[in-house]
Amino acid sequence: MAAAFTSSFLPSPHFATSKPTFKPIPRTPLSLPSIRAAASSDPSSTTTTAAAAAASSVNKVSNIRDEARRLSPHPDAHNFSAKYVPFPSTSSNADESYSLDEIVYRSNSGGLLDVQHDLDALKAFPGSYWRNLFDSRVGKTTWPYGSGVWSKKEWVLPEISSDDIVSAFEGNSNLFWAERFGKQFLEMTDLWVKHCGISHTGSFKDLGMTVLVSQVNRLRKMNKPVVGVGCASTGDTSAALSAYCASANIPSIVFLPANKISMAQLVQPIANGAFVLSIDTDFDGCMQLIREVTAELPIYLANSLNSLRLEGQKTAAIEILQQFDWEVPDWVIVPGGNLGNIYAFYKGFHMCKELGLVDRIPRLVCAQAANANPLYLYYKAGWKEFKPVKANTTFASAIQIGDPVSIDRAVYALKNCDGIVEEATEEELMDAMAQADSTGMFICPHTGVALTALMKLRKSGVIGANDRTVVVSTAHGLKFTQSKIDYHSNDIKDMACRFANPPVSVSADFGSVMDVLKKYLLSKAPKY
Numbered sequence: 001m002a003a004a005f006t007s008s009f010l011p012s013p014h015f016a017t018s019k020p021t022f023k024p025i026p027r028t029p030l031s032l033p034s035i036r037a038a039a040s041s042d043p044s045s046t047t048t049t050a051a052a053a054a055a056s057s058v059n060k061v062s063n064i065r066d067e068a069r070r071l072s073p074h075p076d077a078h079n080f081s082a083k084y085v086p087f088p089s090t091s092s093n094a095d096e097s098y099s100l101d102e103i104v105y106r107s108n109s110g111g112l113l114d115v116q117h118d119l120d121a122l123k124a125f126p127g128s129y130w131r132n133l134f135d136s137r138v139g140k141t142t143w144p145y146g147s148g149v150w151s152k153k154e155w156v157l158p159e160i161s162s163d164d165i166v167s168a169f170e171g172n173s174n175l176f177w178a179e180r181f182g183k184q185f186l187e188m189t190d191l192w193v194k195h196c197g198i199s200h201t202g203s204f205k206d207l208g209m210t211v212l213v214s215q216v217n218r219l220r221k222m223n224k225p226v227v228g229v230g231c232a233s234t235g236d237t238s239a240a241l242s243a244y245c246a247s248a249n250i251p252s253i254v255f256l257p258a259n260k261i262s263m264a265q266l267v268q269p270i271a272n273g274a275f276v277l278s279i280d281t282d283f284d285g286c287m288q289l290i291r292e293v294t295a296e297l298p299i300y301l302a303n304s305l306n307s308l309r310l311e312g313q314k315t316a317a318i319e320i321l322q323q324f325d326w327e328v329p330d331w332v333i334v335p336g337g338n339l340g341n342i343y344a345f346y347k348g349f350h351m352c353k354e355l356g357l358v359d360r361i362p363r364l365v366c367a368q369a370a371n372a373n374p375l376y377l378y379y380k381a382g383w384k385e386f387k388p389v390k391a392n393t394t395f396a397s398a399i400q401i402g403d404p405v406s407i408d409r410a411v412y413a414l415k416n417c418d419g420i421v422e423e424a425t426e427e428e429l430m431d432a433m434a435q436a437d438s439t440g441m442f443i444c445p446h447t448g449v450a451l452t453a454l455m456k457l458r459k460s461g462v463i464g465a466n467d468r469t470v471v472v473s474t475a476h477g478l479k480f481t482q483s484k485i486d487y488h489s490n491d492i493k494d495m496a497c498r499f500a501n502p503p504v505s506v507s508a509d510f511g512s513v514m515d516v517l518k519k520y521l522l523s524k525a526p527k528y
């Protein structure tokens with residue numbers, strides 16, 4: 001496969017996305033028949049022609065996709081729309097924009113892009129309309145609104161046909177009242193954990209990937225040159241990409257830093273049939289490579305450099321407001337690596353304010369591992385000069401990133417919400433994870449980073465005892481069992497593992513079992 005896609009084999013200008021152009025990409029840009037065939041829709045997939053769609057509407061309704069097709073308004077029935085614009089938008093780039101159907105990741109000047117919605121069209125409806133609409137879609141299986149992302153479709157990809165959507169009904173994740181953890185370790189009454197990791201592939205990446213892969217599905221039906229979708233990953237983006245692509249029968253290609261992601265994360269793209277490259281570099285090296293490769297080959301870039309992803313991820317912020325019955329929390333703490341997610345949260349909250357659903361936004365905290373802390377250093381230096389770092393090994397392996405692509409987005413978000421950046425050492429993040437687990441959670445080390453930030457900000461009095469605070473848990477703890485095993489086995493060099501709870505070995509006789517149990521119960525008995 002690799003040999004078939006050498007750059008000399010392809011008319012590369014059509015794939016050279018590093019130099020964006022205002023010209024729309026031609027509909028049939030490939031002269032190579034085999035590649036063109038591969039890039040077009042697969043008739044064996046869920047794709048249906050307009051005729052088939054019409055036919056199915058008169059036939060007996062057989063599934064939720066057919067039902068959606070039958071009920072969905074004509075695409076022209078509303079005038080909501082979105083386009084790519086340079087990020088941040090300024091008076092000097094105000095004229096530059098791209099259709100979402102173009103394959104473009106960078107602005108004319110080489111900067112980031114953002115998806116900009118037609119806010120005037122959305123503002124034609126009051127905040128109460130949007131609150132009621134979003135609330136009415138929760139807990140249903142109506143396609144595609146049963147998804148926490150697509151229940152906000154008008155704010156995500158307003159123009160995509162429901163028929164093109166690839167969804168696992170992601171989102172609608174648990175907002176957990178961390179009552180015991182808050183009381184016992186922080187003297188807090190109103191602490192919540194948004195479990196974005198309790199999701200289809202076990203991380204918040206599903207929220208963004210459903211949007212990206214749906215758009216790819218649409219592009220392929222339009223015969224755009226997209227043979228496969230690729231990403232660099234520390235394990236979660238690749239898991240989400242491979243699952244959504246597999247579901248839509250689209251080839252996925254993942255670049256993974258060799259020996260730097262958990263076994264559970266590695267097996268996810270393998271099981272989902274992705275083309276997996278294990279590369280002898282770190283995440284930043286993989287990211288550089290995928291950027292170069294996607295500029296040459298008809299592989300669509302799935303990392304959060306692609307601003308489409310953030311449209312899905314921002315719905316977690318809207319969901320938090322919804323779960324609090326549209327009351328705004330005081331603080332939201334998000335672990336940061338490539339730094340797309342902190343901006344996505346800001347964008348979701350900001351849109352809710354702008355469109356009248358709420359009247360303020362929370363303060364955001366971005367939490368980094370001290371071993372991979374370029375944003376923290378930048379913040380501490382008063383945003384003076386950003387310097388990428390060489391990221392060192394961290395138990396929070398999914399955020400072992402030294403040169404985050406969304407640095408500008410993160411800084412923008414933090415500056416506009418009076419945000420804070422904190423960091424966590426390896427010992428702090430592992431202790432925090434163990435403490436949270438001991439109160440009934442089962443979190444990932446990245447959430448341990450976020451909890452450490454909270455502990456520090458509580459201790460310094462920045463976050464008050466009664467402040468309503470949400471910690472965003474980004475991945476499922478089951479993806480990171482080896483770090484928990486090491487911790488609870490007291491098997492980590494230079495770490496006290498203060499909250500380790502190793503199993504007790506005992507011989508198989510009644511007396512020995514009774515002895516250890518009595519000792520345990522005595523240690524737990526209430527002291528009157």
Ligand SMILES: Cc1ncc(COP(=O)(O)O)c(C=O)c1O
Nearest residue numbers: 336337338339340341398474475
């Ligand atoms: C589990 C987990 N938490 C946090 C992050 C950080 O998100 P972002 O890269 O958007 O900052 C990532 C990925 O980077 C992740 O996989």
Ligand SMILES: N[C@@H](CCOP(=O)(O)O)C(=O)O
Nearest residue numbers: 233234235236237303304338
């Ligand atoms: N943690 C991420 C790193 C890449 O981030 P992305 O949001 O830019 O895709 C991962 O799981 O790969």
